[in-house]
Amino acid sequence: MSELTRSLRLPPPAGHPDSAQAMMRDVLVALTPALAMAVFFFGPRALLLTAVSVVSCVLFEGAYRRFTHQSDTRRDLSACVTGLLLALSLPASAPYWAPVLGAAFAIVVVKQFYGGLGKNFMNPALAGRMLLATFPMLMTKWPTPLHWLGLGRVDAVASATPMSYLHSGTLPPFNLGQLLLGQQGGCLGEVSAFxxxxxxxxxxxxxxxxxxxxxxxxxxxxxxxxxxxxADVSVARWVAMELLSGGLLLGALFMATDPTTSPITPRGQLLFGAGCGTLTMLLRTCSSYPEGVGWAILTMNCCVWLLDRLGMPRRFGAGRFYATRKLLRRIRNSVSTIHFVKPQLSFHFGHGGKAPGEDHLDQIREQAKVIGHLCVVVLIMGAMIFFVHRYTDLDTARTEAELQTERLAQVMPAAASSSETPYRANGALSILAGYSAENELVGYCVEVQAQGFGGVITMEVGVDLNGQVTGVAVTSHKETTGVGTRAMTPAALSRYVGRYGTLHTTGENAVDAVSGATATSNAITAGVSRALAIVANLDATDGSVDYVDGEV
Structure with missing residues (x-):
């Protein structure tokens, strides 16, 4: 058996009890409980998204095999497993074109370009998911579990997942039972650890x-x-939260264990798992992205050959010196068998009346045909990615414009439009001027930040020409859901409307804190007071603001 053949992870023959079809069938059965819980928590859309992913993978595999005149391999169910894993790694709010694009990349590029089942060096489903991670606006919207039944919270998109809390250094507001059963936001296959x-x-x-x-x-x-x-958190609880949150269990049990892309030696498997765990925690702790399971597994997939080499057991009784001496002897014997022979050139026609070199030209033509097929597929994939990016960029810009219009209506109801101003102030991210339908200036919208309990709170504050607050909107925060967010409800924010001057948390001109959310309330009060001070010190002559964080 050649070295190349030994390096391939070819599946057992069909009909064998350990055949690829039987293995894939077991994987599908094992993933069924997680899929059932995803459908229960996120509704029929989760099932439809999964169906689109599975059907896309099967169709892409069949189309590629037919296009390249190869045998049909869809009956081994590997494409179904790839589609199911890809769907379980997506949020329920993902658009339907997302699994189609991920399936095309996973099946055609990652799997079939390298020869099909048993020859790919990366997990196809995980590679497709990482490609879709380049669309962060679409892939980080987490629907609230049971929202489709009317049993969840009012908002349709959760503000934070357990991983976002852990990434900021705080414990998620979920108990272990909720994480085990799946009562938190996340991808379809992440919500139910049990x-x-x-x-x-x-x-x-x-x-x-x-x-x-x-x-x-x-x-x-x-x-x-x-x-x-x-330091202020129980180590056992923190470890449990890390293990049960995000895609750690899905990756460890179903993606890192892919027999094609994982080591086959026991020692290599232990090194592979340890490397995945190390990289995952390194990315979770040190990177700006809260999750690192996917990148960790794909990175270790590239090291499988080396890990198998390191994990290869030595023959009993053979030490390192013996193995090195044997290797040198084999190299010496191989070199001694090399003989340089003068080539014998013959210019007469061979069998079939072919001229010299014509067989080689036939081989070049066959290779050119394969390369042509590859170029066509690459062009199609490139065109798909280009148009998807262009479509999502337009959709993102449209969504951002709609959000800006909604915020303007919330913070400054009298304004019909807004525009940038030349004003710059210490502590203001932006200062917009609001205009009425008659194009008359009605006030200013100031974007400021304040330090809350869980992190920085960004808010927009509307101030009219009389120096009174017309509205407040919180645009981003890291406060605890259900605790700090009490100070961000419409009723809590409406208490600032009509306020003017310097606001305090106690004493004269004070805004009472919301019970249970004192730190968040004080942060919002400080931000509103800062916005009032900025507007009060606007200088329309030179576009600057002489502002010091203090009394108005």
Missing amino acids: MLLLGGGYLVLRRVISPRIPLAFLATAAFFAALTAP
Whole structure:
């Protein structure tokens, strides 16, 4: 058997009890509980999104195999598994074109370009998901569980997931039972840790996967989570939150254990799992992105060959010196067999009346045909990505304009439009001028920030020409949902309307804090007071603001 053949992870023959079809069927069964919980929490749209993903993967695989005149491999169910894993790694609010684009990249580029099942070096579903991560505006909207039944909160999109809280150094406002069952925002396959553990246990019992990779993955992640736990938080609770949040369980049990893209030696599997856990926690802790499971697994996929080499056991009784001496002897014997022979050129026609070199030209033509097919597929993929980016850019700009109009109506009801002003002030992110329908100046909209309990709170404050607040809107925050957000309700923010001068938290001209959200209330009060001071010090002569954070 050649070295190339040994390096390929070819599946067992069809009909074998360990055949690829049987393995994929077990994986589909193991993922069914997680899919059922996703449909329960996010409604029929989750099921429809999954169907689009699976059908797209199957169609792309069949179309590519037919286009390249290869045997049909859709019956091995690997495309179905890729589609299901891709769907479970998407939020329920993802547009329907997202799984189609991810399926095209996963099946055609990552899987089929390298020869199909058993020959790809990266997990196709995970690679497709990471491609879709380049659309952050569309892939980071997390619907509230049970919202489709009317049992969730009023807002349709959750402001934060457990990973966003952990990334900011605070514990999520969820208990372990909620994380196990799935009562928090996230991707379809991330919300129910219990169902993922149930499916992973099924695969271990069926001997479809080895427990070495998941255990090494989770143990390493737990170790680094314990090291990075905040001082004022219970280490055990922090570790549990890290393990049960995000895509850690989905990646450790179903993506890192892919037999094609993971090591086959026991030692290599342990090193692979430990590397995935280390990179995951490193990315979660040090990067600006709260999740790192996908990038960690893809990075370790590129190191599988090296890990298998490192994990290869030596023959009993053979030390390192013996192995090195044997290798040098083999190299010497190989070199000694090399003989330089003068080429014998023959210019007469061979079999079939072909001229010299014509067989080589035929090979070049076949290779050119394959390269042509590859170029066509690359051009189609490039065109798809280009048009999708262009469409999403326009959609994002349209959405941003609509949000700006809604905020203007909230903070300055008398204004019909707004425009940038030349004013710049210390503490103001932007200062907009509001105009009525008759194009008359009615006030200013100032964007300011203040330090809340969980992080920076960004807000827009409308101030009319009399120096009174016309409205307040919080645009971004990291406050605890259900606690700090009490100070951001319309009723709480309406208390600032009509206020003027310097606002305080106690004493004269004070705004009472919302019970249970004192730190957040004080931060909003400070931001509104800063906006009032900025507008009071506007100088229309030179476009500057002589402002010091103090009394108005």
